Amino acid sequence: MSDPTTDAATEAFVAHRNLLFTVAYEMLGSAADAEDILQETWLRWVTVDLAQVRDLRAYLVRITTRQSLNRLRAMARRKETYVGSWLPEPMLTAPDVAEDVELAESVSMALMLVLETLSPTERAVFVLREAFGVDYDEIAAAVDKSPAAVRQIAHRARRHVDARRPRKTVTQNETRAALESFRRAIESGDLQGVLDVLAPDIVFMADGGGVKQAALHPVLGAEKAARYLLGGTRKRGTRLTTEPAVVNGSPALVVRLDGEIDGVMAARVENARISGLYYVRNPAKLTHVASETRLTLR
DSSP states (O other): OOOHHHHHHHHHHHHHHHHHHHHHHHHOOOOHHHHHHHHHHHHHHHSOOGGGSSOOOHHHHHHHHHHHHHHHHHHHHHHHHOSOOOOOOOOOBBBHHHOOOHHHHTTTTHHHHHTTOOOOHHHHHHHIIIITOOHHHHHHHHHHHHHHHHHHHHHHHHHHHHTOOSSOOHHHHHHHHHHHHHHHHHHOOOHHHHHHHHEEEEEEEEEOOOTOOOOOOOOSSSHHHHHHHHHOOOTTOOEEEEEEEEEEEEEEEEEETTTTEEEEEEEEEEETTEEEEEEEGGGGGGSSSSSSSSOOOO
């Protein structure tokens, strides 16, 4: 005979699982770590007396936030010894993510990189408030701060992010068009074609994690980025192909060498040109590009 309390706990957890995963992913930038956080959340959730919980969703988000904060602080130490640039883990996302402008923007590679510049607490407060609309009192309970302190942190984090995110909203079609031009040029080895679609001040970042060859530092400027890209992807005897995909809610490219997945390229587009290009090659970060991951803000 089943335990009604356990059944209720399971039902609530399953109902909010996609939300909890999205919270953890936005805080951590790692799908693998977000999956671990879900396991930790579940283990704590089944010990909770549900009769004392007024809002099951809010309580689950609180547990997930606390576990994510602990993991985020541990990851900071891990990143100190990471080989080369660290980029968020890309995820193949369902079409409905791209249709939700707010959700797509919140998990975009460009914004996730900006979030990397926040402190763990700032990131948690920003994500909970800006992406999920959690009230200040609930955030305060999740991060062990007073509501007044949370308001100050939220204001500081928002100002920091706003100063670094694109000022002009770019549509999915604009991003898709820029990537299509880039795709044709990179596959044909057309240097001028690549230069035409890159912004003069582009920042190109590659993440090989010390496992695959990648630029150890960001490559700045269209000329350098174009030559690096063509030199690194046009190896003798290697056939490079790219295919459009929706990654983290935005148009992206899956890159294949001789038919095998080599990495994922995401882009930040401004004024019809690519101003940021992010190439994830680390095999450990490519496990979520084979099938769609469901995300939600609700």
